[in-house]
Amino acid sequence: xxxxxxxxxxxxxxxxxxxxxxxxxxxxxxxxxxxxxxxxxxxxxxxxxxxxxxxxxxxxxxxxxxxxxxxxxxxxxxxxxxxxxxxxxxxxxxxxxxxxxxxxxxxxxxxxxxxxxxxxxxxxxxxxxxxxxxxxxxxxxxxxxxxxxxxxxxxxxxxxxxxxxxxxxxxxxxxxxxxxxxxxxxxxxxxxxxxxxxxxxxxxxxxxxxxxxxxxxx
Numbered sequence: 001x002x003x004x005x006x007x008x009x010x011x012x013x014x015x016x017x018x019x020x021x022x023x024x025x026x027x028x029x030x031x032x033x034x035x036x037x038x039x040x041x042x043x044x045x046x047x048x049x050x051x052x053x054x055x056x057x058x059x060x061x062x063x064x065x066x067x068x069x070x071x072x073x074x075x076x077x078x079x080x081x082x083x084x085x086x087x088x089x090x091x092x093x094x095x096x097x098x099x100x101x102x103x104x105x106x107x108x109x110x111x112x113x114x115x116x117x118x119x120x121x122x123x124x125x126x127x128x129x130x131x132x133x134x135x136x137x138x139x140x141x142x143x144x145x146x147x148x149x150x151x152x153x154x155x156x157x158x159x160x161x162x163x164x165x166x167x168x169x170x171x172x173x174x175x176x177x178x179x180x181x182x183x184x185x186x187x188x189x190x191x192x193x194x195x196x197x198x199x200x201x202x203x204x205x206x207x208x209x210x211x212x213x214x215x216x217x218x
Contacts, residue, residue: 060214076168107173
């Protein structure tokens, strides 16, 4: 928002045992407030669809389906099942992240998604890459030319049993490959202002879906 204080993007909450210090409640409160400010202004909306039966074998079509729950994710950087911190077992599910990505400098940008299983990235209405089928963790890369400014982004990911992972990297003019950082991501207005990533589940009736309700992505 215009005139708003810029939140710190380097806030980390290290466990007390790791820091080897007495807990400082003032510092803890300040860090919590700054982290809340980051979540209010940055990240992507994550819609999660819990699949209760059958298997996912291709990129699904989730248009018109109610998400099992939604939240703000500060980055797409989920290396393991536990990193997703899902309220249900991260076995067979779909995640769709939407919002905006800001490119400070125009030019060719390369996006890479490491995933298990499939993933598709669309920016400004253009498909950057798509891997449709099942696979162990591997990477898919695509390149797109972007002007400076803010662009709509959508990443669709699905996991079919056993091991879940999804990480989104980019490189571009003046910077090497890195995970797409919180500072360049902005959530959709429906969830902007969320202050607790894990504490804001938005349950919807019929949110859990059977595989029969899903068509292949077009």
